[in-house]
Amino acid sequence: MFDIDIAELARRTGVRASALRYYEEKGLIVSTGRHGLKRLFAPSTVERLSLIALGRASGFSLDEIAAMLSEGPAIDKGQLRAKAAELDRRIDDLARLRDGLLHAVACTAPSLMECPRFRGIARLAGRQAAAQPARRRFRAEPA
Amino acid sequence: MFDIDIAELARRTGVRASALRYYEEKGLIVSTGRHGLKRLFAPSTVERLSLIALGRASGFSLDEIAAMLSEGPAIDKGQLRAKAAELDRRIDDLARLRDGLLHAVACTAPSLMECPRFRGIARLAGRQAAAQPARRRFRAEPA
DNA sequence: CTGCAAGTTCAAGCCGACTTGAGGTCAAGC
DNA sequence: GCTTGACCTCAAGTCGGCTTGAACTTGCAG
Numbered sequence: 157m158f159d160i161d162i163a164e165l166a167r168r169t170g171v172r173a174s175a176l177r178y179y180e181e182k183g184l185i186v187s188t189g190r191h192g193l194k195r196l197f198a199p200s201t202v203e204r205l206s207l208i209a210l211g212r213a214s215g216f217s218l219d220e221i222a223a224m225l226s227e228g229p230a231i232d233k234g235q236l237r238a239k240a241a242e243l244d245r246r247i248d249d250l251a252r253l254r255d256g257l258l259h260a261v262a263c264t265a266p267s268l269m270e271c272p273r274f275r276g277i278a279r280l281a282g283r284q285a286a287a288q289p290a291r292r293r294f295r296a297e298p299a
Numbered sequence: 300m301f302d303i304d305i306a307e308l309a310r311r312t313g314v315r316a317s318a319l320r321y322y323e324e325k326g327l328i329v330s331t332g333r334h335g336l337k338r339l340f341a342p343s344t345v346e347r348l349s350l351i352a353l354g355r356a357s358g359f360s361l362d363e364i365a366a367m368l369s370e371g372p373a374i375d376k377g378q379l380r381a382k383a384a385e386l387d388r389r390i391d392d393l394a395r396l397r398d399g400l401l402h403a404v405a406c407t408a409p410s411l412m413e414c415p416r417f418r419g420i421a422r423l424a425g426r427q428a429a430a431q432p433a434r435r436r437f438r439a440e441p442a
Numbered sequence: 443c444t445g446c447a448a449g450t451t452c453a454a455g456c457c458g459a460c461t462t463g464a465g466g467t468c469a470a471g472c
Numbered sequence: 473g474c475t476t477g478a479c480c481t482c483a484a485g486t487c488g489g490c491t492t493g494a495a496c497t498t499g500c501a502g
Contacts, residue, residue, distance in 0.1 A: 177451095203418055236401075254387060274350075279349065318461085334468095355459095
């Protein structure tokens with residue numbers, strides 16, 4: 157259970173070394189010290205990074221995640237509850253879209269927009285859906 | 300049921316005119332013609348934009364949405380099914396994170412990372428969570 | 443000792459999704 | 473017929489989240 161270097165942390169988490177340095181700079185993770193120049197991380201950082209990945213995949217910004225993970229004496233419960241509620245809404249949206257896609261697979265209408273069921277989904281979607289940039293997929297650090 | 304101009308479309312959907320022009324350029328929406336210089340849109344574009352908003356909120360890129368919405372003679376069912384499965388995974392992730400947040404509210408451990416339940420969530424989250432940029436919230440076009 | 447792979451810093455670049463600003467054009471109202 | 477203001481185009485800028493490249497430092501193997 158000794159501290160691990162950045163390459164090992166990258167290997168265990170699938171997060172690139174450059175991203176790990178960036179995370180440290182942003183305060184999302186901490187290194188326990190250095191061996192020469194090289195950063196050392198506690199093994200528990202692996203779990204912390206899982207949580208960060210989960211937050212990212214759920215659409216939170218790094219700053220928001222930092223806030224949720226902060227050790228601050230006053231971690232705001234109300235804010236967490238609000239986040240949870242927001243997640244519930246997003247879950248509903250995703251479920252609706254999933255149902256829409258599955259219906260689209262089975263649907264015989266010539267195009268999605270001509271399918272009344274799909275248009276119903278569209279109508280439900282409404283104005284309130286928040287803008288959000290596109291995902292980018294993980295790319296491996298060149299060997 | 301006459302065609303509407305870009306300002307009206309923006310008003311009905313909450314999407315800024317500049318974004319609508321960008322969407323047209325990317326082929327996500329089409330204008331039916333011009334009145335002078337001004338674009339005209341069919342009223343059904345409102346629904347289409349709802350769908351686009353839903354897709355965005357669900358983490359799809361504009362290109363992916365364009366593909367899903369395409370009228371193409373061969374809209375790939377397998378791909379849609381894959382998207383639906385992906386959504387299911389994302390829904391699971393979000394539910395897990397939501398449960399984690401709710402537990403955090405109730406939890407007595409001094410910090411999230413010291414709570415065994417939360418660490419369990421972190422462990423489940425695993426490596427497979429895809430990287431994804433942060434949401435940006437909608438900002439209204441200056442009056 | 444020396445070499446070198448694997449780390450380091452820092453600045454600059456990239457991507458998607460828009461927004462902003464400058465300068466131009468048009469249809470409608472006076 | 474002229475102004476006005478809503479819309480137009482096009483290029484450049486912004487933002488978050490990294491990645492990349494150049495130049496440098498180390499600990500360890502030989």
